[in-house]
Amino acid sequence: MGKKPKAKAEEPEKPPAEPAEPWLCGECEQENPAEELACIACEAPKPVSGDGKFEHFAVALVKTCEPVPGKDKLKKLEVDVGSEELLKIVTNASNVKEGSRVVVAKVGAIIDGEPLKKSVAGSPR
Numbered sequence: 001m002g003k004k005p006k007a008k009a010e011e012p013e014k015p016p017a018e019p020a021e022p023w024l025c026g027e028c029e030q031e032n033p034a035e036e037l038a039c040i041a042c043e044a045p046k047p048v049s050g051d052g053k054f055e056h057f058a059v060a061l062v063k064t065c066e067p068v069p070g071k072d073k074l075k076k077l078e079v080d081v082g083s084e085e086l087l088k089i090v091t092n093a094s095n096v097k098e099g100s101r102v103v104v105a106k107v108g109a110i111i112d113g114e115p116l117k118k119s120v121a122g123s124p125r
Ligand SMILES: [Zn+2]
Pocket: 025, 026, 027, 028, 029, 030, 039, 040, 041, 042, 043, 044
């Protein structure tokens, strides 16, 4: 009698059927596999808006501007780039104040919720 091997390796959840396209890092132009959420070369976050094109600059309206404690040249901004949430960025531009319009680089500039360590404030060693 035919013994049927049990299906032991159950397939994990299948990804949705959309084709996984590699994306280009806006920071270093590294091509990254679609499943990577950050650049494999420089760890810049994958662009979330649009279809992965170079959309990483936006004109933003500065909503809040406050100094970063301990970093007198740095300011922490919340800017309105037209999306629902304010974008939090850090800048060392001295002429930025509330109500200013600034050009922000979205990729790599987002510090949302994360400690602003690398790429923004220089590397502490
Ligand atoms: Zn990169």
